[in-house]
Amino acid sequence: DTAVSQTPKYLVTQMGNDKSIKCEQNLGHDTMYWYKQDSKKFLKIMFSYNNKELIINETVPNRFSPKSPDKAHLNLHINSLELGDSAVYFCASSHRGGNTGELFFGEGSRLTVL
Amino acid sequence: GDSVTQMEGPVTLSEEAFLTINCTYTATGYPSLFWYVQYPGEGLQLLLKATKADDKGSNKGFEATYRKETTSFHLEKGSVQVSDSAVYFCALRQIQGAQKLVFGQGTRLTINP
Numbered sequence: 001d002t003a004v005s006q007t008p009k010y011l012v013t014q015m016g017n018d019k020s021i022k023c024e025q026n027l028g029h030d031t032m033y034w035y036k037q038d039s040k041k042f043l044k045i046m047f048s049y050n051n052k053e054l055i056i057n058e059t060v061p062n063r064f065s066p067k068s069p070d071k072a073h074l075n076l077h078i079n080s081l082e083l084g085d086s087a088v089y090f091c092a093s094s095h096r097g098g099n100t101g102e103l104f105f106g107e108g109s110r111l112t113v114l
Numbered sequence: 115g116d117s118v119t120q121m122e123g124p125v126t127l128s129e130e131a132f133l134t135i136n137c138t139y140t141a142t143g144y145p146s147l148f149w150y151v152q153y154p155g156e157g158l159q160l161l162l163k164a165t166k167a168d169d170k171g172s173n174k175g176f177e178a179t180y181r182k183e184t185t186s187f188h189l190e191k192g193s194v195q196v197s198d199s200a201v202y203f204c205a206l207r208q209i210q211g212a213q214k215l216v217f218g219q220g221t222r223l224t225i226n227p
Contacts, residue, residue, distance in 0.1 A: 041220040042220070045214055090158070092157075101207035
């Protein structure tokens with residue numbers, strides 16, 4: 001069983017479209033994250049939810065809207081896609097209260113905006 | 115704010131060579147430190163960690179020691195293999211606030227047979 005799964009793995013779309021990426025974790029973690037990795041491999045946190053509550057919201061355009069229906073799911077919706085949104089988006093999960101600090105990552109969703 | 119700086123890649127070595135990937139950090143207090151590895155086409159996975167000064171993290175032949183004097187956490191391996199080819203990320207976990215994980219820019223490592 002995949003611990004953190006994201007869908008779709010690949011997404012090719014036109015500028016101006018709206019798209020969503022879904023993430024689910026079966027590890028029983030209480031915290032989930034979205035990270036963006038650009039073409040140079042820089043990895044930046046975008047959002048973090050703890051028990052469905054938003055706890056980290058970095059400087060991200062408001063075209064990006066995360067939604068956490070329950071603590072096992074964190075979806076990312078992007079409106080009016082732009083060329084600069086092309087990247088690999090990684091979902092991750094962890095125990096917030098624990099001291100390990102270890103994040104478990106999904107395999108990533110590669111978004112290409114044409 | 116807190117930040118992590120890694121040596122720029124790409125790094126290319128021959129099999130059985132000695133590896134060092136430098137990592138330094140800037141942070142408030144003494145954060146926990148991590149090395150993550152990303153194999154081609156996969157997500158990141160934890161390689162090793164250290165939670166306090168002078169701790170040594172180790173896994174799969176890799177080691178890194180938490181040096182608070184030099185604010186460093188360099189990754190080393192005595193004899194690399196082709197299967198070690200990947201992108202390596204140094205990271206710190208903030209001890210205050212949102213306790214988020216802050217990553218360095220990643221170092222791509224290629225090992226040639």
